[in-house]
Amino acid sequence: MMYLGVDCGTQSTKVVVFDTQKAAVIAQGESPHELIGGGNGRQEQHPKWWIQAFREAFQNALSGGAFQAMDIDAVGVSGQQHGLVVLDDSGDVIRPAKLWCDTETAEQNAEIVAALGGTKGCIDTLGLAVATGYTASKLLWLKQNEPDNFAQVAHILLPHDYLNYWLTGEYVMEYGDASGTGLLDIRQRCWSDAALATIDDPDRLRVMLPTLIEAQQAVGTVRSEVSLELGLRDDVLVSSGGGDNMMGAIGTGNIEQGVVTASLGTSGTLYAYSDQAPDIKHPLIAPFCSSSNGWLLLICTMNLTGAVNHYRDLFGWDLTQMQQAVERSPIGAQGLTLLPFLNGERVPALPNSSASLLGMNADNLTPDNIMRSALEGVTFGLRLGMDLLRGSGIDSQQLRLIGGGANSPLWRQMMADVMNCPVVCPTSTESAALGAAIQAHWCHLNQQGQFTSLKALCERFSTLNTDQAVSPNPDNVARYEQAYQRYRQQLLALYPESI
Template structure:
């Protein structure tokens, strides 16, 4: 009997990662990646041409598929799942063609439009009451109004509004669809009632019917479509391969870490930082600091996002021309607290706390502590303090971890994993497959395929079969360092508070 293969695609800010999962072997049997390029400006604009995503997807998928079929010669692809960076705005014209580059989650050029939409909705409290979230800088809603106000000719061509993963599903299948988890990060989606919000859409544009430009919503177990015939022929895969509903990168990473039932907390050390947990009911933060998302597994996914994680560490690493190994060794040569140096890592502004116009700050330097090792460690500690603030927001909303499952590029560093354990005072462990977004996409695709075949298997059961924790990655907090970091974190909070007026 032919082995059943499932492809998971994770199209992020920095690149596209693809994994192939074998049902019979119960593991990832092939993976590959391809980089993306980013367009930036000094106004806070962060954009990518969706054609870049497609090129990277094809490059990574073809390589991973070739690897897998060499290992499993009778393997047959059954379904493909896509994880995409959240909040991006892909505008299409009547012919389904991209009108302009996509504005991304890390774009802060649309801050004035956030204010306008919030005012039209009756203020922040009324906005949270209506949709469950604030109109955060980076969410999709403000990008649409920005296009209307800044590029009216392009706006007049607008016919379909898609998120990045929606666009890749469209490219793969030829069909328009959206999914509740990713849709909940747009700020024009009603999180409590799991539907598009006409109220919010009317605040973005009172004159046009934006609801008609949005694709239909799919439940997470439902397919978005089937592979386009020309792609099936090009990749030599069956013509009936399913494209699952997919979801946002955080939603897929939740699946990829087994975070599909209450009690598990996942933290991601990627370009941005996220920390989140599954809930069976909506979790709405009255202060608006917690993103009240839906999950891509049928529930909700309360989440806190910080804008700068590997952004900050990579800037410092590249400044000193260090390899990843040298960077880790340099940090290990420093000590807790980086000799007194603190970094507020707001290089891209910040979402939590809400400081879209914020900038990074180094504090506490002297003639004796101004060393390469201390500056490198200060970057790693600073972004970890930012995530600790996010954990406190979750705890304020009655979500507390017994263990943190750490994913993302930063999770591969033993030094960083230990810093996270000590700063949070909580055990940390990584899954064996750290590319959680891609793995989660493959497992959701498997669930989708099994459901269409009449199986009653739950996503939780599938996760239990395929997700294994890397016990060698486990880090326990050291009580002495935990107390030290508690004092340093208090200094970090004090510094951020003193500078908030300047960064607002």
């Protein structure tokens, strides 16, 4: 059996073809996306770009000759969370999608939080604190700033739902991605009238929202037009899919307690599985539903590889030159601390903040130290999130590292030392796409009456690359701890209420 896993991220769409008999990815492809930016925090993309990128990535995978399109049994889609896709009553896209990293809607988010009774009211109502990146504030922004477009809305989808809609013609959403809208009660797994009422008439919005399904359920089969275009069979199933973090959890085998996944991508995320609806200890933790019918305690930082690459580009360095610069600088960058909030930040909750380089003097202000402070700064943001997860009872026996940054041996060791936790990378470098393919396999088996557990599939297919495993270096742990505490002190000095 062969399964197509699709990951529609911020920078590109990637696909993998997974052969269950070989227990391996046998082909993959990728195609980049454009981005519509703005100085006011606007970050948008046209959904049609995702479709075109999917087509190109699939053709790239197909051109390798390792499989034929007719071999595919089911498709699973992973997508960037929180993005708002609005369609009219003909199913046509009304305007570009506002993305997870869009902070233009900070004012609307504050309005929603206040209407729900502040942070505590959000948690009491929804089980989580609503953040600016979530879908809810984007919808209120649309109503307030583009009333003509809002009046046309017949369907509200997230990015992965839109790809599912293009594939099947069905308007469906699963609980994992739905919990990142800020409109779902994550404990009862239903839309919240109280949250909907902060935006518009709940009855009106409920008509726009898609049907909710469980993780193991299928959305439907691929439309005949798409089958013909891609060369697929008419009976190819499309699974529920989910957000990229939910699919990354499946792809890294993070579906039971004790494992933490860290994604070093455009954004940085840390997440851990829970088998019961969590009673969160800190509002910066997002206790989403998982795409494995449990829950996923998650923190997200908005500035990671994008911020690091921005500083790398200042010096005109390639990745090798950047690594050499960081290695020349000692741990702690001789006292330089970078708060890397180039596009605001989510953890800590600072949507309107800007970056700061602190501790500069005539001796330490060098390109090497600046570059190390950038890499340390984004990593310390993740450490802040790890502290929050550990404070909520998460057992971090092992850190599974994914995303582009995981390819760096230097960064892998830094993560192990800063987190004081063993680090290992999955065998597949595309964990979200692999997770989508594994979920598609699970869904396909269920559809055929073979009720195999997702855990059994992950144990077989979510393998780890032990050659890339690293353990914390005790000396480095102590030195990074000093630098991290300095980071926390300077963060609190500038933003006293941030954590």
